[in-house]
Amino acid sequence: MRSNLKLALLLAACSTFCACQPKTADSGATTAPSDIVIGATIPLSGALAGFGSFQKWGYEHAVAEINAAGGLRIEGTMRKVRLVIRDDRTDANVAAANIDSLVSAEHAVALLGSCTPPLVIAASLAAERNATPIVSGCAPLMSFRAAKQWQWAWDLFFNEPELAEAPFKAWRDLNVASNHRIVIMHDNGADGTVVGEQLWPAMAARYGYTVVANLEFPTDTTDFNASVQQAHRAGADILMVDAVTPQMVSIRKQLASAGYTPKVLVMEKGAEPTQFAEAVGPLADGVIVGGYWDASFSHAGAAELAAAYSAETQHSVSQHIADSYTAARVLLDAIGSAGTLDKLKLNTAIAATDRVYPVGSVKFAADHTAALSIAELQWQSGQTRLIWPLSPHSAAFLSPAAASAAAPGH
Amino acid sequence: MRRLPHWQLLRLPLLVALLYGLPFVLGPYWQQLGFRALQLLTLAIAWNVLAAYCGQVSLGTGAFVGLGAYAVALSGNRLDLALPLQLATAGLVAAGFAALASVALFRLRGLYFTVGTLALAEALRILMVNLGTFGGASGIVLHAATPAFHQLYWLALTLAAFAALLAELLLRSPLALAMRAVRDDEEVALQMGVRSFRVKLGALVLSAVLMGLAGGLQALKLGVIEPYGAFGMSWTIDTVAVAIIGGLGTRIGPLLGTLVYVALGEVLRNLPELHAAVAGVFLLLTIRFAPRGLWSLIARKSAHG
Amino acid sequence: MAEPAPVAAAPALQVRSLSKRFGGVAAIDALDLEVRAGEALGVIGPNGAGKSTLVNLISGALLPDAGALLLHGEEITTLRADARARLGIGRTYQIPRPFARMSVRENLALAARHAYTGTESPQAPQPIAGRCEQILERTGLADVADTAAGELPLLRRKRLELARALALRPRLLLLDEIGAGLIETETRALIKLIIELHREIGTIVLIEHVMDVITACCERTAVLASGKLLCVGATRAVLADAQVAAVYLGTSEATQDAAPADRAPPRVSQSTPGAVSRPAPHSAPAPASALLAVRAIEVHYGGVRVLRKVSINVQHGECVALLGANGAGKTTLARAISGAVPLAGGAIEFAGVALAGLAPERVTALGIAHCMEGRRIFSSLTVEDNLLLALPRMAQRAAAERLHRVYQMFPALYERRDRVGTAMSGGQQQMLAIARALMSQPRLLIFDEISLGLAPIAVESLYQSLAGIRAAGVAMLIVEQNIQRGLQLADRAYVLAHGEVRLSGTPGEIRNSQELRALYVGEDAATQDAT
Ligand SMILES: Nc1ncnc2c1ncn2[C@@H]1O[C@H](COP(=O)(O)OP(=O)(O)OP(=O)(O)O)[C@@H](O)[C@H]1O
């Protein structure tokens, strides 16, 4: 009697399941059958939500453009694109699960990736298992490359060594005067270690600089006073920091309260978003940060992309809209050129990408990565200015020391 | 124990065959869903034993899941162990850690114990972030290829069956009575000669092993692990939600809770903003109107009807 | 009674300058005491003397601040509680602490698993299940073996304490007030059981406020006061001691023993008879003026009829006693009045307001205070906050004055007013429960097992206070096992049996009734297995 009830209960639960079984593409209750489904997993909540919002705009903007132009021609008929975006909550477990269900439940033919190596790699591995192409635009190439020899996953972003080398090239080209002594501070996260422990010291040696101190800190620290004092004492003109934004804000403030103003201040990664400048105010001025895109870039479409973003959102532009927009365009263009939804052919079409996009020219190497060109940006009066490579548009270098002398109250 | 009628004896092998045969009928979507459900079920069973039967409410699921995941990744990558041995390592590492932690944890009673377990996952995450040798914040990519969906499903099914069996054996053993006594009143249990430390340790280790194994499967599934996801809070939240929705201290509760929770997630999968809110409201409603879980409602209905 | 122990044998238990302090107070103060092997030692003393603390120290629930404990010559001072249990020390809790979500049988089975086996010859031990069944039979718990222990009424929980301790097969059994709240016949049965157990187990330490049990079971008795040993010796001599009478017994025990059952109402005056209308016995219809009128109520617990057409009434300013064996339905009647159990039929009216369906807090607001059996002291509140909580909101201004009044009645509470309510002795907690009921200055007071856990001297002064309260015009409904006590104070009494009113009338009528004795004695067989 009782066990019958249990059985009935299980059946009831199973039928609940069946009620929410995914609609297959041809059942077509919610979707026009002709739509091409693209799935995306991005961090819309959690620690990386800031990046996720830019990615969302970039992906959606690219799809909207294509749909406005009538969609993509697949086997002779124009079909609209439907983008399904899932929040991965900055959790690699969720990113992978999203990919699985985007393919199995939403029947996505191709995918767009998340941000930062852990999420991108988790999503890419899931895509590999699903034998579905995925293009990401937010994972530095070295770590992406190191994970495995990819078949279905593609990444377009900067190459860590180039980003690490850029400041040295910039100082050379801009004739920045210093005592050639460098203090490095970096977190112990994925790229922090690579940049701070390997790349910067190697570049310093190559360009004739001396690293007088190399200070590592964990990714959860908030108190940097000891490191700051140590850096101050080392007597270097140049301070190079690699950390995420919240930490970078603390470091910049603690540098100021320690009365330490280096002549040259590179704050990689964390000083890039506008939140950094908003949080530290005038202390941002003179801070150098590497980048791969700026609205002032001469690539076709760069200015238009920036203008579209500002017009739609009323926010100041971030470089992340460029790589995510481009990742989506690369994927959509590949579908267009393949003219089919066959995943294998699609993948081949992505491999063949060779075109200039707003973020720069994109061409994938055999290891499935496409390196974006690097630029050095500097915060000046609350804005990032391109200071390198030299061009008619580039601004002059500003030393933090000069900036703090000019700013009232400092 | 009661003797089961013959048809019930037959029912079990039939059920097993049916469950293992499902991937031949159902596609990847159901296999993935099945994997997630069975993994959650394992976690809920493990938590149920410790919290509902032994009264030690733990928020440390993430710690054991994460350890299991790391154990599988490291033993596979560095020691080249075969899969069964990798999983055995996951169970052992989680059990070892539980035994170590118990010395400090069981000094704490009630709410303090719970908060103590909450700190476990956090501490391990920070440790892993800072331990360069274990991949630091960037984590570890497994060398071995990720298993296919149906294989993952079979692994999860086997694990869940193992968990259910283990829990059943435990509940029929003399230890179960001691566990419930410790839950009801630990001081009095001591006065009745119960070695309460050992009893609690037994429950903690058992649940840790199962959680470690579930974490090991997660590593296999992802092919990559990193500290934030492996030791994440969501493991704990999901586990507790499933156990509470289904019903504490019952055998069928975790299963029911899993089905409801996973179904809820699937219904709302395209409304991520709503999902957390609805799941939260559902949990609150359960606690308010069926504090002993959905199963208690059904059991009561059937007792009356 | 036990034969004297062999001279050479080590004492079963030696307590050597044992001390335990709670905060600044010494609950046990450099106590030296010997429990001889094979004896049943009575331990008595005023509320808060340290008796339960002593049990806790011997059983290992508490560790002493100083001193030593030796069990059969072996030091056990630092052993943990579980180890002591396995060495054969069994104890009961004065305020029962069953494993609430386990069945009664499981409660026993757990203890039986850790039974002491040390001195037994290694013959095959009796299977656990069988032993548990036997104990359940002996302690009268067989009928509730599968009930969750948390659902048992107070007195059966006390029985379960005893049963569980027995399942441990102790060689030293510590019994902390298992005899409270029993009527005469039940007490006699308990005495018989303890004497049997004494023969089987060997050594028993028996804490009781019921002197009949002490005199019947214990050859020697120790008296504690303020954590110190006041005296120890042959029970008769100890009870005759003038000092013991002064600090513990008071005057009543002696008088009661001497007094015939039908003697006239003694000291406690039944004044104001003119103000009270005394209805004739068996007068079924309640006068319209009754403060409380219970009319033919029925109460069922899960299909079982617990009260059958029960009608009682209480007049303004009247004191009514509710008598009857355990399980007769007295507590259920009290709980039905205060709205804690739903009625299956009949009606209750209080001061003209129908109570049926009202929530307990509404009933309280109407002016009924219920001092429940099994108390419910809030463990997170201080004594004073426990008292203030009972105050209706309008009465906040009167708080100081009312506190003053109850503190006068129970000085022990005043001394402990800043302490957590449950960090007191069992008797002190009972005082708090009574005081809490008095705080709201109700029109009707319901006391269930009012003297439970109180030392004789405390009962005496309590009854004096109650007489004063009654004189002030407050009506009372008192559930009391001690018939003499109850009848001394009451204007009228009802006797319940098997959920029905069997007898009612003035104390004199009840006392002289042929039925009363028959009822109480007649209950004998029934109470043994149905209570
Ligand atoms: N947990 C506690 N914290 C602080 N003081 C306590 C605690 N338990 C008991 N006390 C105090 O210790 C003293 C001895 O208490 P104990 O319970 O041993 O008395 P008792 O002799 O058993 O009294 P009763 O006859 O009322 O049960 C009392 O003054 C009591 O208030």
Ligand SMILES: [Mg+2]
């Ligand atoms: Mg006591």
